[in-house]
Amino acid sequence: MAKRAVRRQARKVLGEDPVALVWCEIRKPIPTPPKDVHRAAGKGRLKPRHHWLMYVFGAVFFFVFVPAILVDMLLDRLSTRPKWKQNRKQQGEATPSDARGSGSGQAAAAPNGRSGSGKAAKAPRNPTNGIFDGDWDLTAGQLLLRWYGNSPNPKRLVMLAPDRVCVAASPRRRLSATRATDFRSVAELPLDQVRVEGAADQPRGYATFRLRFTDGSWLEVGDLAEPEDADHFLRTING
Structure with a gap:
C-alpha cells in the first residue's frame, strides 16, 4: 500500500x-x-x-571482455586449421557415386518435389x-x-x-x-x-x-x- x-x-x-x-x-x-x-x-x-552503473558495466564489457573473447576465438581457430585441411582433402576424394547417392537422398527427403530449404512465412509485425x-x-x-x-x-x-x-x-x-x-x-x-x-x-x-x-x-x-x-x-x- x-x-x-x-x-x-x-x-x-x-x-x-x-x-x-x-x-x-x-x-x-x-x-x-x-x-x-x-x-x-x-x-x-x-x-x-x-543508471550510470549500466554505462560503466557496458564500457568494461566492451574494452575488457570483448577483446579477450576475440583472442580466444582466434587461438581456437588457428589450432583447428589442420583439421579443416584434412577434412577438405577427404571430401575431395569422395567418389561421384557417393555424391549422387547423397543428392538423391536429399531430393527424396523434400516432400512434393520441393527443396527443403524453403523458409517459413514470417508473422506480420505489429508496429x-x-x-x-x-x-x-x-x-x-x-x-x-x-x-x-x-x-x-x-x-x-x-x-x-x-x-x-x-x-x-x-x-x-x-x-x-x-x-x-x-x-x-x-x-x-x-x-x-x-x-x-x-x-x-x-x-x-x-x-x-x-x-x-x-x-x-x-x-x-x-x-x-x-x-x-x-x-x-x-x-x-x-x-
Missing part, C-alpha cells in the same frame, strides 16, 4: 484525496514514430534513461507493439511522445479523482513506488474525455488497464505496483 507521504503528495497534486491510485508503466518499448511527427513534438526521449492504437496525432500518441520527456523513469502514477484522471511522474531515474513523494502532474483529463478500462479479477503480475480517449485513441499500461493499490484501482474502475 502506498505510504502516507505518497498519498499526501497525491492530495497536493490533485487538490483533494484521490479515489484510487496505482503506479504503472508501459510493458513494451515505445514504437518509433515517423520522423516528422517526432520532430514536431520536440524530439523527446523514447526510451528510459539507465505499435500493442500498446496504443497507432495514430500519433491523437491523444494517446501525443501522450506517448511526451512519456519520457517528463521523467526518465518508465513508471507513472495514475490517480482517479471524482471528476478527472491525472497522470503523474517523478523526475528521478529510480524511485520506490511506496515512497516517491516528488511526482508532479503530467496530464489531467476530465472524465468526459477519458475512460479507464480493465478487468477487476486479473492475475497478479499480468494485470493491465487501458486509458481510452474520446477521439478513439487508447493506451495500454501494466506492471501495476503494490497489490493492494492495484486491486483497489481495478475494483474502482469496475464499480
Whole structure:
C-alpha cells in the first residue's frame, strides 16, 4: 500500500484525496514514430534513461571482455586449421557415386518435389507493439511522445479523482513506488474525455488497464505496483 507521504503528495497534486491510485508503466518499448511527427513534438526521449552503473558495466564489457573473447576465438581457430585441411582433402576424394547417392537422398527427403530449404512465412509485425492504437496525432500518441520527456523513469502514477484522471511522474531515474513523494502532474483529463478500462479479477503480475480517449485513441499500461493499490484501482474502475 502506498505510504502516507505518497498519498499526501497525491492530495497536493490533485487538490483533494484521490479515489484510487496505482503506479504503472508501459510493458513494451515505445514504437518509433515517423520522423516528422517526432520532430514536431520536440524530439523527446523514447526510451528510459539507465543508471550510470549500466554505462560503466557496458564500457568494461566492451574494452575488457570483448577483446579477450576475440583472442580466444582466434587461438581456437588457428589450432583447428589442420583439421579443416584434412577434412577438405577427404571430401575431395569422395567418389561421384557417393555424391549422387547423397543428392538423391536429399531430393527424396523434400516432400512434393520441393527443396527443403524453403523458409517459413514470417508473422506480420505489429508496429505499435500493442500498446496504443497507432495514430500519433491523437491523444494517446501525443501522450506517448511526451512519456519520457517528463521523467526518465518508465513508471507513472495514475490517480482517479471524482471528476478527472491525472497522470503523474517523478523526475528521478529510480524511485520506490511506496515512497516517491516528488511526482508532479503530467496530464489531467476530465472524465468526459477519458475512460479507464480493465478487468477487476486479473492475475497478479499480468494485470493491465487501458486509458481510452474520446477521439478513439487508447493506451495500454501494466506492471501495476503494490497489490493492494492495484486491486483497489481495478475494483474502482469496475464499480
